[in-house]
Amino acid sequence: MEFKPITVESFEYIRPFLKKQFYRTCDFTVGGIYMWVDFFHYEYCIEDNLLFIKGYAEEAMDKISFTVPIGNNTMQKGIDLLRSYCINQQIPLMFSAVPEEACSVLMQNYSCEKVERLDNWSDYLYVKDNLVTLAGKKLQKKRNRINKFYCSYLNVEFIPISQDNIQDVREFFNWYKQSVIKSNLYFVFEEMMVDRALDNYFILNFIGGVLKVSGRLVGFTIGEVVNDTLFVHVEKANKEILGVYEVINSLFVRYVANMYDLAFVNREEDVGDEGIRRAKLSYNPIRLLYKYNLSIML
Template sequence: MDLKFENFRAEHVETLAGYYGKRHDRTCDSTIMDNFLWGGYYHIRFCERDGKAVLWIMNIDGKDYAALPVCGLEDLPHYFKELEQYFNEELHLPLEIFLADEEAVEYLRLPEDRYSVEELPDARDYIYSAESLKVLSGKKLGKKKNHINYLKREYAGRYEYRTLCCSDGLDVWQFLDKWRAQKGQEVEGHLDYEVEGIHDILRNCSAFHVHMGGIYIDGRLEAFAIGSYNEKEKMAIIHIEKANPEIRGLYQFINQQFLIHEFPEAEIVNREDDMGLPALRQAKLSYEPMEFARKFRIRQLWPEEGRGKEENRL
């Protein structure tokens, strides 16, 4: 086959971003930012096809997997088949796709005797009303507002929200060093890759249509967030949100202020998944999501194995 995959770098962002937004997709993977943020961790590679699609491959624990082709919905079956052929003929592997969104899965209507389609509950994205997160009205969100009011009283005249730009990179790096030290052994290994991904974004932020904002207290950055915008869905996607855990109300404040200042036009907010972590799940549920963006794993079944044998083997 003539598919040639190459490593994903900052200089590719502007071109590849143009393939996104051609179909409805409410997952956090509906913009290019997550691919760049986690590019090092998953060894992400890409291939452009016919000016209509971009194909993505990642490597997890030494094995290659794919994401769904990024293209218009009407072109999805064709480029899905190209990926399948590449995996079968070049990699000698069954095609396996992670994080396929629900609309695409329904559109493809893959035959059950050739593919296994399994929902990934820990990978579902939390979707919220943007207005609800900005206003925090009602009894259930009242505790969030109380935390914010405490911060405003305790640090009156000492805090401010700022839209961040490339020149603020040093502030973010210094914050991340402090945050990493505060977390100590609590930080899972993959979050070190996340920190490195943030550094890469800051080093190349002029290449991205990215939104960044932070809370300063006494002139020092104590919380920041990075997000992107899916115009087709009128959806803000919050990729990164970090705050000094020792300051009460700070997480709630950056959550609210980032949306108010950077995404005034957003109608919904995607705060990504909880990775199956109980504490993170509880935190995301406490903001009262309106729905979830479900994701699936697609596995091609080898003909000689049959559906039952393949599922037992895996």
């Protein structure tokens, strides 16, 4: 097995494999890989119709780990290849950010050890229709904030990101970076990755939009669709505007749902930030997609 650095051009080869899995976790998306490629030092290998990604483990940055293999071959074939690779490299066989379904398969079929749930990296999964309509008593506060937004502001527009407005998005994000306090290292790194995502937005085929009020850009969002799920990679807005996040979230999901046959929306992890955790829980997720670190005995 030969692992190679992941570049923008690598996704021509990686993307087809992402369509062949149904874990619905953000680790198997273009954005989930590209935006963290330098932080976790990801590399990739394609062998025997399987995709392997190697890097440092979540919550264990001193350890080399792998994603579970995906593609047109069996899990057993992927494990056999990785076992041989790890023996040759004299490293443990550790998997990181393993989806719950894959974790169950590994634990049933292999001698696993050091199984650890990564609560800070759980993804928040929502039913698409719930985020479009925000129906029900639990989401009443969301609807109230949206109603106040539309009562307070006129000429509200949600416009797809295009060559005509992406420079405006960059300028808004530069302002945003100066206006917020970074509470941990992940957010500092995320800002650099958002800049890179904007630089390669069209090459990577992201989907996104900007929210404007009376011609003024007040927020933007970036995501991608994999199978039946919309993944929201980036959502930035002027938080001084009451209801702006609720509005941009609802309009983005509605916009994407008009083009794709969506069932779910993944709003990704909270990376241990209590404020983000409360915000994601407030949208009433259908479930948390738990992930695990685990090792297989060689």
